[in-house]
Amino acid sequence: MKSISETMWDEWVFSPVSSTNADSEVAGVLWGLMPASPEFLTKERLVILSGRRLWVFRRLRRIWSHSRWGQRVELPTILNVPASFKGNVTLSIPQTLIAEVVVWGENAKRKNDWAWLRGVWGNCGSLYVPKSGYYLAFRFRFYRLMDMVLSLLKNNHFPMGKRMVDEQYELLLRDQEKIVTLLSNFKLFDTSLKLEEKAIVRAMRDRANRLVNCDASNIRKTLEAAEWQLEIAKVFQNEKVWATLPEPLKELIETRMQYPSATLTELGQLLSKPVSKSTVKYRWQKLKEMAEQLPHGI
Structure with a gap:
């Protein structure tokens, strides 16, 4: 060619x-x-x-x-x-x-x-x-x-x-x-057309690459978030500590343990009373602060 x-x-x-x-x-x-x-x-x-x-x-x-x-x-x-x-x-x-x-x-x-x-x-x-x-x-x-x-x-x-x-x-x-x-x-009309076609192909390729990179980045962030959330969940496995947790936080921990790779949005929808991503994020932040105050915290 x-x-x-x-x-x-x-x-x-x-x-x-x-x-x-x-x-x-x-x-x-x-x-x-x-x-x-x-x-x-x-x-x-x-x-x-x-x-x-x-x-x-x-x-x-x-x-x-x-x-x-x-x-x-x-x-x-x-x-x-x-x-x-x-x-x-x-x-x-x-x-x-x-x-x-x-x-x-x-x-x-x-x-x-x-x-x-x-x-x-x-x-x-x-x-x-x-x-x-x-x-x-x-x-x-x-x-x-x-x-x-x-x-x-x-x-x-x-x-x-x-x-x-x-x-x-x-x-x-x-x-x-x-x-x-x-x-x-x-x-040079044929050349102009060929150059425009190449520009379109490049734009589509670059967009596809950005989407792939974005997806890969999102997956990485999801896994990293799930990893530290699982660490927090382990802190609360002590029965005495577990008993002090409100029910919504207990359910959130149990759901995370059952679905370790779920996103925050998916996690919120898996709860008995579905909540938004921001609510899930807020609850995990609350659990993190509570875990840091424990004698054997994270």
């Missing part, structure tokens, strides 16, 4: 291509591939972009021809994939084209361009579902892209945390409902 992360990337790669959003998504992918250093221009005035995530280039191949830039440059002529499929895949893109992509990205925040952010997600995003909690993260090579993404997300009320990890900028989202909403904005 596929993990949620595998489902997500398969859906990201093979989602239907929209000619309306192709420009934005291509621009987002290229922004995510840009290096941290501005010195990446060759003598032929080509910008070299690179990345290790092969699925990003599979998606780029699907959407490139639908974008305005695909009509001017054929992707195979600028794409270089290592023969071993290991290491960086590179794109050698004309500087003029990159300049247009940069402007497109600068406008993404103002336009709430989710298609652009979906493209950035391909290179910079990760989803983690450990045994507890949910983590959606973006990691960026340079501050400018991090700031653009952070502004877009904050403008749409996504509570992002920010920190440095391995000399990269990281944005972190931990709210499960917000994560589902963001994935839906990326048109």
